[in-house]
Amino acid sequence: MQLDIRGKNVKVSEERRQLIEKKLGKLDRYLDSLGEATVELAAEHARKGGEGRLVVEMTVRTPAHGSLLRAEERDNDLGVALDRLSEKMQRQITRFKDRMVHHKGRPRVSEVAAQLQExxxxxxxxxxxxxxxxxxxxxxxxxxxxxxxxxxxxxxxxxxxxxxxxxxxxxxxxxxxxxxxxxxxxxxxxxxxxxxxx
The missing domain is CATH 3.30.505.50 (Sigma 54 modulation/S30EA ribosomal protein, C-terminal domain)
Structure with a gap:
């Protein structure tokens, strides 16, 4: 799985990039046909004197099935946010696989992936x-x-x-x-x- 890591309003240092790749790069072992994955890192604005949290959003395209999976997590600690995000994506992939088995042979709408990506x-x-x-x-x-x-x-x-x-x-x-x-x-x-x- 290819990870495209982007920073929205925060710099993605090499250390952060390596942590993201380590925590999220292994999700493709849950589903063979995971294609491109976009990970966006952003900083939430702090509320009155507090420290802003980091927001991590992951969007994964499944080209073989024409679907898109997405999850988001927020935390002050990037590692904690990535762990929770990884768990959410694992659950989504499992649900997705179960649906594919349940609806096997049913025609898919190929344009859905393009719409969701946009x-x-x-x-x-x-x-x-x-x-x-x-x-x-x-x-x-x-x-x-x-x-x-x-x-x-x-x-x-x-x-x-x-x-x-x-x-x-x-x-x-x-x-x-x-x-x-x-x-x-x-x-x-x-x-x-x-x-x-x-």
Missing amino acids: AAEAKEVEIAPDVDTDAEEVLHLVKIKNFQVTAMYVDEAVEQMELLGHNFFIFQDTETEKISVAYLRNDGGYGLLRPELG
Whole structure:
């Protein structure tokens, strides 16, 4: 597995790079077809006098299956964050392998990997609120992500949502050709939103 290690707002020293490679480089032993893996290291802004935590995000492409696995961890200690991140990725890979065995022979949507990769690499735009700071409630929009939406069936969207560990997933429903949102309900089931112009 090839590791592409990037620093977002923090320098990735050779020592940090070696630690990341040591802790995460062996994940491909859990699944033969792991392809490229991107590891992004960032520093969280400290809250009032405290020390900011490190944020480590890993995105792994599985080219043979057209899926993407992603996990994120935060801690003041990079080693601790990497250990927890490695455990999360191992669980995701195990779930992914179980699903592949369960759905063996079922056709896959090849565009899903490209869509998810673009979502993972989507541009993040910092927004400075242009509002009166004396107002009681101030809306502070932190991030905007732009990404392409790919056509897939509802069950495939739910599968991708679970693999990514998200509680919602936006996609174009192949059956209706409309943008839809699959989401995880509080009762553990799944819901589907189909927006219409009013």
